[in-house]
Amino acid sequence: MSTASIETMDQNKISTVYSTPKENKIKSSVSRKIFVVFNYTLLTVLAIVFILPVIHVFFSSISDPYWLNTKSGLVLYPHGINFTGYRLVFNNKDLVRGFGNTLIYVTSATVIGLIVTIVGAYILSRRDMLFADTIMMLISFTMIFGGGIVPSYIIMQKLALLNTRWAVILPACVSTYNLIIMRTAFQTVPPALEESARLDGAGDLTVIFQVLLPLVKASVATIALYYIIAHWNSWFQASMYLQDRELFPLQLVLREILIVNDANTASSMTTLDAVSDANAFKQLVKYAVIIVSSAPMLVVYPFVMKYFESGVMVGAVKG
Structure with missing residues (x-):
């Protein structure tokens, strides 16, 4: 048999094996x-x-x-x-002040939380750190069991943080879940990159902010979104630690309007000359407040959505 015949037979076998005729296609x-x-x-x-x-x-x-x-x-x-409801909302000093306070709380707590979470996750992700797994287990235990409201209040009292902005910012500036996400993200970065940077004289801060963070920016965006949403919606800690209405966040003022349904609060909104019946506008004001308080999150979310899925899935697939 000639060489050409053998090659023809081999090609026919290959085409038979890899051919996908219409009648052999997998149908749903x-x-x-x-x-x-x-x-x-x-x-x-x-x-x-x-x-x-x-x-x-x-x-x-x-x-x-x-x-x-x-x-x-x-x-x-x-x-x-x-649009009278929106005019009443923005003419209410408590709501405007609460909106400003919430921006302060969200910005401060998110920045502090990101810094502490990133640094803590970096330390716990180092392979040469002693008892890293044990420390991480103890930190993770706080997700299941907490000290309680009374001990937290006593701690705030002993630290002289009651009725201050720090009482709202500091206790919730670090989330264990976000720490786990960030630690897992750092562990997925090849060690060779850090070793190369250290050979060039890079220190820990250089390694974190110039080598690792650009590679895990999806995870950073994810935990930033978590912190922003959590602090934006937070009201319980403020209700425990704050007595001065000048420091109330927006959600606490919103709670008074929607849940407590205080008539004086509703009446205080009717500062426009066109409003003669406060009770008639009470429902309108409630709906306007909900839109005003929700709009910033609806605006922020699309900008970080592209990082959200990849950031959450970090560490889900091994190998």
Whole structure:
């Protein structure tokens, strides 16, 4: 048999093995199609369920207050465009001051939390650190068991932090979960990169901020988002440690309006000449406050969304 014939036979075998004729293609089974349809239907229903309350609150905040008081059920369209609720919100000194306080708390606690979390995660991720796993286990134990409210209050009292901004910023500036994410991210960086930097004379701070952080910026963005959302929505610590209303965050003021439903608070908002009936505008103000307090998070979230998935999945796949 000639060499050409052998090569032809080999090519025919290869084409037979790797050929994918139309009749041999894998077709989706009926169960697979049902599963896909069910998933899309379920996700669509969940999306509608999650979006409807947002639509209801937004359209209610710009509707006629007298019509709103007589309306029951969901508001899916605005009835008489009216921005009086937003004018009342921004004319309320407590809300404006609370908004400013929240910005201070969120910015300070997030910056401090990021610095402490990054440095702590770097130290605990070093392979030559003694008892690193034991220390990490003790830190992780705080996710399951905490000291309680009374001991925390006593600590704040002994440190003379009660009724100060630091009482809101310091206790929650580090999250164990975020520390674990950051530590895992540092452990995924090849050790050779750090060794090369140290051969060039780099110190620990140079290694952290110029070598490691650029490689784990997705994780940094993720924990930054966690800190921002947590501090933006925080009100319980402020209610325990703060007595001066000048220091109240926005969420604590919002709680007074939405939950306590104090008539004096609602009446204090009616500073416009066009408002003659405070009770008629009470619901309108509540919806406007919800939109104003939620809008900053809705604006920030899309900018870090591209880092969110990769940052959370760090360390999920080994190998």
